[in-house]
Amino acid sequence: MMKNIYTYLRKLLILLGFGLLCLVADAYSEQGSFLDQIKQSAPLPKDVNQNELDQNLPRQAVKVEMKYQGGDFWTESRKDKVERYPCYACHNSKPEKSKSTGEMVHGDILLDHGGAEKPLACATCHVKDSPHFLKTAEKDNIDMDHSYDLCGQCHFRQKQDWIGGAHGKRVSNWAGKRVVKNCTACHNPHSPLFQKRWPTTYSPPISK
Amino acid sequence: MDDIKNKVDKKKYGRRTFLKRAAQTALLSAAASATGCGGLIQNSESLQLQWKEYFKKHYRLMTQQEKEETVERLERLSKIQKQVDIQVGTHKPVDGVLFGYAFNLTRCEGFMECVAACVKENNLDRQSQTQYIRIFEMEPGAMSPESGNGKYFHEVPVDHHFYMGVQCFHCENAPCIKACPTKATWKEPDGIVVVDYDWCIGCRYCMAACPYYGRRFNWNKPQVPPDEMTRNQHYLGNRIRPKGTMEKCTFCIQRTRNGRLPACVEACPTGARVFGNLLDPDSEIRFVLKHKKVFRLREDLATDPKFWYFID
Numbered sequence: 001m002m003k004n005i006y007t008y009l010r011k012l013l014i015l016l017g018f019g020l021l022c023l024v025a026d027a028y029s030e031q032g033s034f035l036d037q038i039k040q041s042a043p044l045p046k047d048v049n050q051n052e053l054d055q056n057l058p059r060q061a062v063k064v065e066m067k068y069q070g071g072d073f074w075t076e077s078r079k080d081k082v083e084r085y086p087c088y089a090c091h092n093s094k095p096e097k098s099k100s101t102g103e104m105v106h107g108d109i110l111l112d113h114g115g116a117e118k119p120l121a122c123a124t125c126h127v128k129d130s131p132h133f134l135k136t137a138e139k140d141n142i143d144m145d146h147s148y149d150l151c152g153q154c155h156f157r158q159k160q161d162w163i164g165g166a167h168g169k170r171v172s173n174w175a176g177k178r179v180v181k182n183c184t185a186c187h188n189p190h191s192p193l194f195q196k197r198w199p200t201t202y203s204p205p206i207s208k
Numbered sequence: 209m210d211d212i213k214n215k216v217d218k219k220k221y222g223r224r225t226f227l228k229r230a231a232q233t234a235l236l237s238a239a240a241s242a243t244g245c246g247g248l249i250q251n252s253e254s255l256q257l258q259w260k261e262y263f264k265k266h267y268r269l270m271t272q273q274e275k276e277e278t279v280e281r282l283e284r285l286s287k288i289q290k291q292v293d294i295q296v297g298t299h300k301p302v303d304g305v306l307f308g309y310a311f312n313l314t315r316c317e318g319f320m321e322c323v324a325a326c327v328k329e330n331n332l333d334r335q336s337q338t339q340y341i342r343i344f345e346m347e348p349g350a351m352s353p354e355s356g357n358g359k360y361f362h363e364v365p366v367d368h369h370f371y372m373g374v375q376c377f378h379c380e381n382a383p384c385i386k387a388c389p390t391k392a393t394w395k396e397p398d399g400i401v402v403v404d405y406d407w408c409i410g411c412r413y414c415m416a417a418c419p420y421y422g423r424r425f426n427w428n429k430p431q432v433p434p435d436e437m438t439r440n441q442h443y444l445g446n447r448i449r450p451k452g453t454m455e456k457c458t459f460c461i462q463r464t465r466n467g468r469l470p471a472c473v474e475a476c477p478t479g480a481r482v483f484g485n486l487l488d489p490d491s492e493i494r495f496v497l498k499h500k501k502v503f504r505l506r507e508d509l510a511t512d513p514k515f516w517y518f519i520d
Contacts, residue, residue: 032510034380035497038306038486070490161520165492166312166500169479174491175467186479194478195363199320202361203326204337 061171061179062145063173073178076171076185083168085144087132112191123187125150151183230261254288257281267404267443268394278395279443284519286448294439296447299465301398307459307514308486308493310502311373314520315480318343318364318371325475329438329460330446333430340457341375341472349446352505359388373473373480376401376422376457377513379503387417398515399486400459402444410452417507423456437505486514 060077067073079085090105098104114120127135134142135151142149152159161167162180171179183189264278278319279296286294305475323341331340344356346369353372365371378401385393385401392407393414429451441447442462449455459471464483468474473481484493496502500518 039489068490071489071496107240109468155451161499164495165482165484166496166518166520167315167479169473169476169481170469170492172474173467174464174469174484181479186477194317196363196365197319199318199364200324201320201321203320203339203342203359205359 033034064148064163066163068165068178070178073180075145075148075180075182078147078182078184079185082144091131109190112193113189145182147189148183151189249261254285257285257288261285261406264406266391266407275443278371281437282443282447285338290434292434292437292439294437294441294447297442297462298442298467299442299462301396301400302465304487306399306486307378307464308484308497308516309378309514310482310493310496310500310518311515312369312480312482312520313372313517315478316343316371316373317478317480318345318360318366319477321475321477322373322472322481325471326457328436329463329471330458331430331432331438331441332488333426333428334430334433336427337518338424338426338430338455341373342395344372344374346370346372347456372517374420374422374505375515377511377515378457378459379448380512380514382415383417383419383509383511384423387413389413396444398465400444400464401456402458402461403454403456404444405447405449405453405455410454412454414454419509419511420475425463426451426453 039069060080061074062077064073064075084090084105111120111122125134127133127140133140134144134147136142136150136153139149148159148162157169162183165180168181168183168186171181173179187194216436261278261281265274267275270278275298279298282296283294286292320343323339323343326332326341327339328422332340342353342358343359344353345360345364346353346356346367348368350356353374356372360366378395378399380399382395382396382401385395390407390409390413392409393401393403394431395401410425412425415425426449430448432448437448438446441505442458442461442465445458460468460472464470469483473483482492482496484491486493488494496518497516500520502516502518504513506518
């Protein structure tokens with residue numbers, strides 16, 4: 001009889017302990033992870049906290065045609081970095097004085113885009129009769145500043161990331177008006193792969 | 209009534225005031241005998257400033273006026289001792305901001321522009337080659353920088369390798385803060401873990417507590433050429449540290465509290481570094497957290513670093 005009582009008591013104790021554990025675990029799960037807490041936090045009022053911050057941005061920024069999750073955003077201008085812009089200063093009705101003019105002016109361009117299987121030609125992106133503009137499969141009067149439209153035809157995944165903010169980078173500020181680098185700020189459009197080079201500095205071995 | 213009066217009178221010349229004045233006289237007389245009168249006149253301003261600096265409070269206990277006074281003293285001292293005009297800021301955290309950082313493992317090519325920019329921006333000691341950021345060259349499939357090569361110096365990127373940068377991760381639940389015996393290191397409301405360099409006693413407990421090797425120690429007085437010094441400084445950031453104190457990455461507090469990007473992010477030539485406000489659902493960092501495969505180092509320690517790695 002006594003033995004029976006002891007076994008019951010033991011079972012009861014185990015059950016009680018288990019219940020307590022469940023309660024504690026529940027309390028912890030309600031608290032949520034750090035990331036959950038961030039996501040649940042109230043969105044901040046947009047203009048309040050950013051007025052006092054540095055709004056010093058590059059002047060040559062153009063509005064991007066698409067919107068990102070926070071609305072409009074801007075990108076650095078490309079046109080002011082193109083040598084010999086505007087194109088029609090040379091590409092006009094005047095006759096060529098030398099047969100090798102093209103070679104002399106644009107001979108430094110190395111076209112290495114698309115690999116051996118699908119190499120790109122000049123006319124893939126440039127409009128032959130009006131070289132002032134770029135073209136896609138759909139349109140052929142794209143402004144040089146909006147070259148992301150062009151790149152996004154093939155590199156659509158990178159374009160999505162660029163719009164959202166996982167590819168490319170902001171120009172100088174994390175706060176305020178969003179101005180990001182254009183595709184051509186980092187990639188040479190004619191040979192877009194980054195060249196191998198020596199690192200800028202090195203790290204000495206760790207000594208604790 | 210008399211009792212109270214006596215107490216007040218006693219308070220006027222307490223132990224602290226007595227010690228202060230006695231030491232002041234002793235120091236002044238010692239300086240006078242050591243340097244002669246001419247030297248005393250030249251150095252007296254510097255000495256006085258250093259004296260006042262020695263008795264200042266912990267940064268978090270200072271009133272706004274006290275902060276302004278110490279900043280003024282630091283700027284003047286730099287002018288007298290190094291002939292460099294600096295501006296030391298005490299910018300407060302901005303409401304509704306919690307800083308977060310993401311590192312793209314697919315994009316980093318190991319050019320180490322970030323390391324060079326960080327050394328320059330944060331006035332790091334050139335003599336001992338202190339660096340806050342370390343880039344590891346990693347074998348494919350490796351997850352921990354311990355297995356990587358942290359001292360490579362050859363043409364990069366090497367084929368079939370990836371590059372992983374580490375620095376202070378600004379943990380939400382930071383072990384270094386708990387280890388500090390003098391409360392000289394703490395987490396600011398915008399999530400940046402900072403050090404009060406004048407309150408640090410240099411015991412290096414925090415260095416031992418950090419599982420990420422995020423902290424650095426000043427074995428010598430930092431040597432920075434005056435023409436290379438970054439003059440826009442912050443009290444908790446890149447001002448010249450005294451010898452024998454801890455220092456670490458502060459997410460470039462002198463820049464980010466003004467809305468600018470940290471120096472490493474701005475210098476990165478491949479766009480592998482993403483920085484922003486975690487509390488803003490439209491920010492780039494939140495986009496990365498939502499749409500990319502992210503992980504953090506040593507999540508099993510529950511330190512909750514605000515530094516994510518992601519893969520394209």
